[in-house]
Amino acid sequence: MSLLERTQAVRPESRPANEPWSHYREPLQQALYRQMSAQRIAELAARDRPSARREVAAALELAANNSQFKGLVDGPGRAELIKEVTDLVLGLGPIEELLADEEVTEIMVNGPAAVFYEKAGKLHRSKVAFADEEQVRAVIDRIVAPLGRRVDEQSPIVNARLPSGHRVNVVVPPLALDGPVLTIRKFRAHAYDLAELVEMGTLSEPMRRLLAWAVRARCNIAVSGGTGGGKTTLLNALSDEIAPDERIITIEDSAELRFQHHPHVVRLEARPANAEGSGLVTIRDLVINSLRMRPDRIIVGECRGAEALDMLQAMNTGHDGSMTTLHANAAEEVIPRLVMMTRFGIELPVDVIEEQIASAIGLVVQQDRFPDGSRRITQLMELRDLRRTGKKTVGAKAAGVSGTAELVPLVKWDRDGKDWVWQGEPRWITHLETLGVATGEEVRAWREEVASLSPA
Secondary structure, three states, X not given: OOHHXXXXXXXXXXXXXXXXXXXXXXXXXXHHHHHOOHHHHHXXXXXXHHHHHHHHHHHHHHHHOOHHHOOOOOOHHHHHHHHHHHHHXXXXXXXXXXXXXXXXXXXXXXXXXXXXXXXXXXXXXXXXXXXXXXXXXXXXXXXXXXXXXOOOXXXXXXXXXXXXXXXXXXXXXXXXXXXXXXXXXXXXXXXXXXXXXXXXXXXXXXXXXXXXXXXXOOOOEEEEEOOOOOHHHHHHHHHOOXXXXXXXXXXXXXXXXXXXXXXXXXXXXXXXXXXXXXXXXOHHHHHHHHOOOOOOEEEEOOOOOOHHHHHHHHHOOOOOOOEEEEEOOOHHHHHXXXXXXXXXXXXXXXXXXXXXHHHHOOEEEEEEEOOOOOEEEEEEEEEEEHHHHOOOOOOOOOOOEOOOEEEEEEEEEEOOOOEEEEOOOOHHHHHHHHHOOOOHHHHHHHHHHHHHHOOO
């Protein structure tokens, strides 16, 4: 079989004409608009979405009785078509049910005929499909139009956010070769806390206590990992440990962090350039501006560019307890990754940047996604400044050690033993009682529990 034949063999089939009423879709939608204006439908949806669905469905039922639709008899086809048009008018068409499913965490539309979703960390192909590319484009326009954005050949890539907070990425032809591609990352209305992550197996109870103490002791924390590894979920859970009398400034490319209980949170979101190429506000701009907003803590949702320099400077100038995430395959990669990103902003010698990193970051948490879909912390390491420990820094380039910074393992996930192995404790744990974070008895009990879990 030739390569062309193989490609055609695995290519998704077009949506079957499984209902003989498909050609009624557009005329029925137009009949609805003759009864109810698009403006009125939008007002109803904004005021009371369930009521809007009922009223639109009733109007469609009435329209379907018109002689124009005499072939649209009672039965599952009629009910299905009315529901489909209702979803298209009020929501996002065929994927509306996937959006409503709280267990679905990601929706991927690879052209009209191939819709996939992620549930419990696993990918599944959905039975739903779009009628054609025009219907996919209509849904995309419904997402981006209220944001004043445009998707066309001149602007074929768009990042946006639904009113519910779900993150949206769109790629259209000519960049997308098989039709418009729509990816929606969903977020729970209620963010997980550390205790819930323990129940899910993301971390152990001793690790939960240590991380909670680290946040309360104002340790600067970097959460690293791959795409979809749960970095933002963990960052949100860590942020939940911040005292309510502190002012938090969050800075994100697309707002994902959730604060259910904290009374003093200022959320900032970067803004891309508009269709005319103006109005760009970057993460770096927001980090710089946040320093003028009297923050107690600065949380950068994801550090991936020149903002790394300003974030490190903020951590080194009185904003202890700040946190961020970044992409890395292992905790040992965090230092070189931060060096690279810092040099995006300014050409400084590597050893100078490493000094900034060593004095800024206190704890590195690596989280990964496993083949079974689970997310788990695989490394917990303390980043120590060798200048403060008195160790020789000249030529110190061993694994996990830069010229001025050393990553000291605290705990790691043993893939063979399927359990966490404790390797040490952070230096700052001896100061928790002085800081008022934990009592001496609590620290002793924690040490005894960790000792019982450590290898002989």
